[in-house]
Amino acid sequence: KSSNAVIVKWKRPVGTVFTHLLLKSGYRYTTDGMDWRIENLNATNDEADLYDMVAGERYTIQINTVSGKVESKHPLVANHTVHPKPVSDIAPLVGSTNMTMEFPRPGGRIERYEVTWAEVTDTGEVLPAHHKNMTLPDEERMRAVVEDLMPGVMYNFEIHTVSYDLHSDITALSSRTLPLILSEVLVVNNQQATDTVTLRYTPTPLASSHFDLYRFSLSDPSIPVKEKLANDSEWKVTFNSLVPGRLYNITMWTVADSVASQPLQRQDRLYPEPITSINATETTDTTITLTWDTPRGEYNAFEVQYLNTEGRLLQNLTVQNMITITDLKPHRNYTFTVVVRSGTESSILRSSLPVSAIFTTEESFPGKVEKFEPTDVHPGDILFEWSLPNTEQNGVIRKFTITYGLDGSTHTQQKDFKAW
DSSP states (O other): OOOOOOOEOOOOOOOOOSEEEEEEEEEEEEETTOOOEEEEETOOOOEEEOOOOOTTTTEEEEEEEEEEEESSSSSSEEEEEEEOOOOOEEEEOOOOSOEEEEEOOOOOOEEEEEEEEEEEEEOOOBBBOOOEEEEOOOOOOEEEEOOOOTOEEEEEEEEEEEETEEEEOOOOOOOOOOOOOOOOOOEOOOOSSTTOOEEEEOOOOTTTTTSSSSOOOOTTTSOOEEEEEEEEOOOEEEEEEETOOOOOEEEEEETTTTTEEEOOOEEEEOOOOSSSSEEEEEOOOOOOEEEEEESOOOEEEEEEEEEEETOOOOEESSSSSSSEEEEOTTTEEEEEEEEEESSOSSSSSSSSOOOOEEOOOOOOOOOSEEEEEEEEEOOSSSEEEEEOOOTTTTTTEEEEEEEEOOOTTOOOEEEEEEEE
16 A cells, blocks of 8 residues: 555557557546557567556556557556645644644655544453544645544544545544543641641532543642542542742642543632741830741741820831831830831731730930919919820920029029929
8 A cells, every 4th residue: 555656567469560668647637638659669678667666646657569669559558646645744743622632744646644542441441443534635735624523532543545445544542531620729827837838629529521620730849739539529639838928829730541631720828827026126206126936937027016196007018037127206105016028019918916025215314384374373482283285295204394494584483392
């Protein structure tokens, strides 16, 4: 079938004189008739080889006697069809419900391609085959597509060419379609378990795709892949010993006999580890310098929160494990809260559990009294009344001092009064 040559044999005529034989072969007609390939043979020959014939073409072969330049009017004529070339070098492109066989176009004439496919069960049984005839456009790379296949199933495929009802050798291959994944994945993590993530998933219906197991993977290659059987009724899987605050790419597949589906991908970040304690390393009447331990894992910044004296929540970000808070009020209790942040608003931001501590600023000069006026005047004494708002005390008030003197005199006296 694969030969592109033929041996032509004949019986030499008797009772006639001829100088040589003329062998003609051709398959292609032009406006002038058959495009012959002509070969002169010795008169004693009774066979000849025709080489380099075009695969799939139907040749007309003539053998004739020639005397001088005169040909016999009764040549012998035979027809021969060369077997078409088979398909080779198939590159299978496998989908979930289709199989594309891509291959270089075989040389020669091809009327059509015949494709056969049959499902192979897990026990090795080959089910009844399906057939399809295809006429494909002549291109450098041919694509024969078989559709309506079952996802995740093994199939035997055969393809051959046909020309003038002659069939080429069969080219066979086996391939499994990609299983489908119709699951949904919910990523579950929380601030209490900063090194653990749980994936909850909905099952892919076995009626929609054949597969053996689910496969789960995280983007860290040091974390082992986890697998669950297709019929497992516990639809969750947990990864432990992860890095707090790290962004993980999460991938899920269905797998049929080591053939994986298209990946189902999610992305999530673990909550960062919280700090353990806050310390005040330097305190003045208007500033407090805070330091804290650095947590394990990954993080981008620390967020320091506190309420000012007007009750407004202030937030400061720092990449270091220390910060100096300024513009505070003297002798005030401030509750500082430190939250560890990992990620950004554009790349999944996660914040740790908060850790708080209370620190007090140092005392300072008290502020100005709000009201100071006489309430009762006598010839020998004057009763005064005054008030100092709590926000202006700036510490523990121990006494008030009144300075007085005659109008126009430079001589003054002072008198102290208890603050309670």
